[in-house]
Amino acid sequence: MKKSLKKTLFAGVAALSFVAVAGVSSTNASAKSYAKxxxxxxxxxxxxxxxxxxxxxxxxxxxxxxxxxxxxxxxxxxxxxxxxxxxxxxxxxxxxxxxxxxxxxxxxxxxxxxxxxxxxxxxxxxxxxxxxxxxxNTTTAPAAAAKTSSSASSASINTQGQTTALTDAQKNATYKITKAGTANDGTATTYTYPAWTEYKKGRTVTDATPYANDTFKVTDQTTRTREGDLWVKIADTNATNGQKINGWIKYSALTAQATTPTTTPVADNAVRVNFVDASTGKSVVKLDVTNKNNYATALSMLNATDNTLGGHAASLSNYWTSQSSALNGYAYNGLTDAQLSDNAAAVANAAFGKEVNIYVSPATNVQAFESNNVLLQTYNGGLANSGANETTRPDVLKADNAYIADAGQAAKPYKDAVNAFVAGLRAPKGTTVTSDQVEAGLKAQGLDDFYAVSTTTDSTKAATFKSDNNPFTDAQKVQVWHYVFDSAATTGKAGDGSGTATVTYKVTKHDATVSNVSSLWSDLF
Missing domain, CATH: 2.30.30.170 (SH3 type barrels.)
Incomplete structure (x- = not known):
């Protein structure tokens, strides 16, 4: 009986042990699961x-x-x-x-x-x-270049080692590809995009040797983010040689060409009028007047064309300004008696087939636009962002009394910068203000490339911009907005009271956590 009971108990324990082991094995077998x-x-x-x-x-x-x-x-x-x-x-x-x-x-x-x-x-x-x-962003806008004269000699332009934006002289220069050929290193031919900045994009032509003697003008510029080198987009000035070569190349791969001014001889039945800026002594523009009505003398022809030429009126005749916008903003008032006398003598002694010099004076510049007619469109939706996006109305930085900061600089009141920009944007009264003039004015006040900080990080809420330059708090979460000038549009004429200027930006946003309470804003980006 006892022996039988022992066997039964042993069998029961063995069975339970088997079940327990089986249970553990089953659990281990199902522990590793995979996503689908x-x-x-x-x-x-x-x-x-x-x-x-x-x-x-x-x-x-x-x-x-x-x-x-x-x-x-x-x-x-x-x-x-x-x-x-x-x-x-x-x-x-x-x-x-x-x-x-x-x-x-x-x-x-x-x-x-x-x-x-x-x-x-x-x-x-x-x-x-x-x-x-x-x-x-595989490319970035190059840092602004130091201001230099736009009339610098092409022979003095050095293309080597430059990483900043082109100067005006470099933009206006004409270039050749120094070693046009087949090398695939950014120096011998051009690319549809700067090399390795877009996937599966390569050279425009594999061999640029046929274009070795062509000259090119620069139409755009950028910096490769990783390499930090300056690339430029160039266009062939020889249209008959085809435009396949137009594309991107390292700026260091170009050689600036010396410019040889070409002067067309004055026709035997014409007088060339050279308008000279009296304040600089430089030519503003040269315009030919042709004797279409068979006048006996050059003087009679000029008098019939414009009997105020040289200073018999305060302003230049529309005959001249309609032919060349370069004369907008020039007048005769402001000339000295000696300069007016020289003008009169030049007209009196004019001869067919010759050139006469006529002095003109820059008209007095006025504030181009009323402050209420200038809009910097800084709104860019909520906090969500992917890449650089265009701004739209309204000016949220102004509405928030925001502070802004240039790269590597301390923050400053945005409104002060805008007010200084509006006051400093001046042009001759009645002239058209160009986008380049607006951009130059923005640069002068650091409004072409700057940073603003939103202290709101909840993407469901609107941005609230920091309105002081006080230090951050430790581990504070912020979003940095990087504004880069995109375009400017103007209407009306300078000083007419109704002209407008509208500026748009490209904005890139970056979430940041403050590790240094005194961080410069650009360092958080």
């Missing part, structure tokens, strides 16, 4: 907005990293080494997006040199790059 893909689609938005940089917080996999069978293509350590690479080849392009049943987002990316391709964790939202990648 719920969506996988190609990205179809503008490819240039899908340039990204890896940051080393996530590895690169053959498939979404939480899927069964995912293998590592590049470790976090490897990608961290690419984060601050000085080579554009290590820029990445995102081209597919997948989501998993766990709410994770993965992007399929490829490096521009195709060395790395795979899937990387991209956060929890498909509307913005996050996680192991971030949006990346």
């Amino acid at each position: 893909v719920t969506s996988n689609k190609a990205l179809t938005n503008d490819a240039t907005t899908r340039n990204v940089a890896v940051n080393g917080t996530s590895a690169l996999y053959t498939k979404a990293g939480t899927l069964k069978g995912a293998k590592t293509v590049a470790t976090k350590t490897t990608l961290a080494g690419l984060k601050n690479s000085k080579q554009g080849q290590k820029n990445f392009r995102a081209y597919r997006v997948a989501t998993t049943n766990r709410g994770s987002v993965y992007y399929k990316v490829v490096s521009f040199d195709k060395t790395y391709r795979g899937w990387i964790y991209g956060g929890k939202s498909v509307t913005a790059f996050a996680g192991g990648i971030a949006s990346f």
